[in-house]
Amino acid sequence: MRQVCTAVISIAISLLSLASCSSNPGHNKNGEADNGKPFNPTEILKYDPQKGDKKIEEFMEHLHKVSGFNGNVLVAKKGKIVYEGSFGWANHLTRDSLKLSSQFELASVTKTMTGTAIMQLWERGKIKLDQDVRDFFPDFPYEGVTIRLLLTHRSGMMNYVYFVDNIYRTQHLNQKKGLTNKEAMEMIAKYKPARFNKPNASFLYNNSNFMVLGAIIEKVTGQNYADYMKENIFKPAGMAHTTVYSKAVYDKIPVDVVGHDRNSWRYSVAQNFLDGPVGDKGIYSTVGDLFVFDQALKAGKLIKPATQDSAYTAHNPMIRGHFSYGYGWRIFEAPGQKVVYHTGWWHGFRHIFLRDLKNDVTIVLLGNMVNGSLLHLDDLFKMTGMPIVRKGAYTGNGDTAED
Numbered sequence: 001m002r003q004v005c006t007a008v009i010s011i012a013i014s015l016l017s018l019a020s021c022s023s024n025p026g027h028n029k030n031g032e033a034d035n036g037k038p039f040n041p042t043e044i045l046k047y048d049p050q051k052g053d054k055k056i057e058e059f060m061e062h063l064h065k066v067s068g069f070n071g072n073v074l075v076a077k078k079g080k081i082v083y084e085g086s087f088g089w090a091n092h093l094t095r096d097s098l099k100l101s102s103q104f105e106l107a108s109v110t111k112t113m114t115g116t117a118i119m120q121l122w123e124r125g126k127i128k129l130d131q132d133v134r135d136f137f138p139d140f141p142y143e144g145v146t147i148r149l150l151l152t153h154r155s156g157m158m159n160y161v162y163f164v165d166n167i168y169r170t171q172h173l174n175q176k177k178g179l180t181n182k183e184a185m186e187m188i189a190k191y192k193p194a195r196f197n198k199p200n201a202s203f204l205y206n207n208s209n210f211m212v213l214g215a216i217i218e219k220v221t222g223q224n225y226a227d228y229m230k231e232n233i234f235k236p237a238g239m240a241h242t243t244v245y246s247k248a249v250y251d252k253i254p255v256d257v258v259g260h261d262r263n264s265w266r267y268s269v270a271q272n273f274l275d276g277p278v279g280d281k282g283i284y285s286t287v288g289d290l291f292v293f294d295q296a297l298k299a300g301k302l303i304k305p306a307t308q309d310s311a312y313t314a315h316n317p318m319i320r321g322h323f324s325y326g327y328g329w330r331i332f333e334a335p336g337q338k339v340v341y342h343t344g345w346w347h348g349f350r351h352i353f354l355r356d357l358k359n360d361v362t363i364v365l366l367g368n369m370v371n372g373s374l375l376h377l378d379d380l381f382k383m384t385g386m387p388i389v390r391k392g393a394y395t396g397n398g399d400t401a402e403d
Contacts, residue, residue, distance in 0.1 A: 041238030071367030074287035107344030115328015139189035156197035178247025178276025214279020237296035248276035259348020269348035
């Protein structure tokens, strides 16, 4: 009888433990950390234009008229949108106006999501950060390049964009058909272009690092990058207007926003073979979905807070005492302040996505006219209480656009 009672008590304790775990607000259904707060993207995106911040509106009107900003903007404080707006053309040739739902090629802002996906795979035990690229691609011509070095732009690799462009032009290859990540990796293995530096010798930002990470995501998961990101990043975060488009898949990428270069409407940029590789770029999204991504990260819906902390840690020496790079995030740090952000610049698109972790401020500016308008945001930073995230504002020369 005593044994029966003991067994019953053990079962009861086990059931209570299971119930406790299932109701624990510290974890979501994927076993990832969660802050326990309700997460509803529809509620997150609610905004009443009549209650928008008038000072920010005036600033943006001025940025559009005087500095030539052409694009969409969203500003949020404490998880609430305080201003959003659209300025200018989606396509100057057809005189199509931008809408808040307009999808932009995110350019290097894509790296924030690729980095999140890599950290997700690390959490799930699928990869190790100090694993060598040759573990996945035995023909990769460089020794000692690890996932961690790719994440932090310390691999020493050349920039594949210029290397591949040279091959396409000298060999007169079809520039309309997009290159896949796998094909880019095969070209690197075949031609073995010279490195810029030895692995881990210095920080050297370039697109090769995250193109290779995109290829690793595909190799490890057995899915293409677009499908993995949709199932594991976009859907769990509630990013209903975000997708991956590659010229290797689409003859014409199905979005209405056209990139314009050289501060001129005459230079509308046509996609080509370099719009095939993804991971370093290739995600298309809206200002609203980037805010949802920001909130999903804060709510622990994608990766654990401790994992995010490592991604937001400076893994390179500080530039001008304030700026560094983590795992897919640029970093600004000052006493009592921390902003993680990323810039983007590709084929006529120019962006900045900023997340003030101390003051809980989010700023998203997506533009399709490459000019210097994003170098004139100091007053916007001051209005929101965010530190001025511009390298030239401190010592020496420089700006946010090293992309």
